[in-house]
Amino acid sequence: MAAPSGTFRVDALQNLLTDVCASPVAVDRLERLDPWAVARVWLQSTSALPRSVVVKWIPDGYREARSAPWRLRNELAALQFLSEDVGINLAPRVIAADTVARFLVLEDLAPRVSLDQLLRRDGAATHGDRLTAFARARGELSAATAGRAETYYTRRAELGPIDAAADRGGRLSPLRAAAIEHASSLGVPLDTRSAHELSSALEELAGPGPFVALSNGDAEVNNILLHASGPAEARLIDFEFAGYTHALTDAVCLYVPGPAWLAVGNPTATGLADQYRCALARGIPAAEDDRRYGDGLAAACVSWMLVRLQRFALLDTRSPGDHSRLQLIATLEAAARTAQTYRTMPHLTSWISRIAAELRHRWPDADQDFADSARFPPYRARH
Structure with a gap:
């Protein structure tokens, strides 16, 4: 499956989640949540992951302030800090991250x-x-x-x-x-x-x-x-x-x-x-x-x-x-x-x-x- 123009690479997401689960993970379908660089992604059934996740990425060719890699690092550090160090359930959980490919895989909070x-x-x-x-x-x-x-x-x-x-x-x-x-x-x-x-x-x-x-x-x-x-x-x-x-x-x-x-x-x-x-x-x-x-x-x-x-x-x-x-x-x-x-x-x-x-x-x-x-x-x- 190809991702819509301007989003993350689906193959990179599948490879990352496969590594996390130590078993093959495939994307079933995805829906971009415009106007943000965010998408809801449905996965083919796996016992280790939820049915759907949210992927957030740094877009290419956008304003510098919005594409700066430090923004992704801030989000990753803060969410892991809250769940792993502080131990509060007040933000989405990080499922996986690829800072080189510039995207995060987060808990899907729907139907909120x-x-x-x-x-x-x-x-x-x-x-x-x-x-x-x-x-x-x-x-x-x-x-x-x-x-x-x-x-x-x-x-x-x-x-x-x-x-x-x-x-x-x-x-x-x-x-x-x-x-x-x-x-x-x-x-x-x-x-x-x-x-x-x-x-x-x-x-x-x-x-x-x-x-x-x-x-x-x-x-x-x-x-x-x-x-x-x-x-x-x-x-x-x-x-x-x-x-x-x-x-x-x-x-x-x-x-x-x-x-x-x-x-x-x-x-x-x-x-x-x-x-x-x-x-x-x-x-x-x-x-x-x-x-x-x-x-x-x-x-x-x-x-x-x-x-x-x-x-x-x-x-x-x-x-x-x-x-x-x-x-x-x-x-x-x-x-x-x-x-x-x-x-x-x-x-x-x-x-x-x-x-x-x-x-x-x-x-x-x-x-x-x-x-x-x-x-x-x-x-x-x-x-």
């Missing part, structure tokens, strides 16, 4: 589907228990991996060089400077007191102390699989950007819209905030300290806000009514609101609010009331 898919189809109100499972799983991942960075990086280093300091700093951190420049161009320069608070926030993220934990690097609802009905048994996926960083960066998605959404609602009112924090505190007791927790969470939200603000120049060229403009203002205001809730960084919060106000004035089409839950319910998709 992404929470993103369920929210888009049914709305958040229908899936409150699955959102709870999502929040809890994010906290559980951090709680289980806190204090075990050395073990992870030892395993990761066996696959190739890795920069642990870069993981802590965040792969998107270089984008912050552009965001600050955009704010100045809008007539809202970063004043001295705001700059001091921002510096403290970034220091908090770079030096997490007890909050350092493993993240998959993309804590959004598209990267968790759950059953559409029945028990909400969560599995986290997509560990290509895995690394040890500030645990509270994984909580930002509960407070501030990610790339797919215009709003995520109030996690305190829905109980998601408590679900996440309680799960986190089981492994990181410092999460019970209101001040430390609030400072870290606000810092993480502000950092994400800056990453999104660097898109201003692009969004300014968009036509009126473009949802990305709405989303940017919602992101700014949600980050400011989180800091206000935890009574931290007052000057920086004011700076962010002034930027949002300026964008509302500049883009009248985006000057809307995000508190209107009828128009902007939790997890309303950005188009």
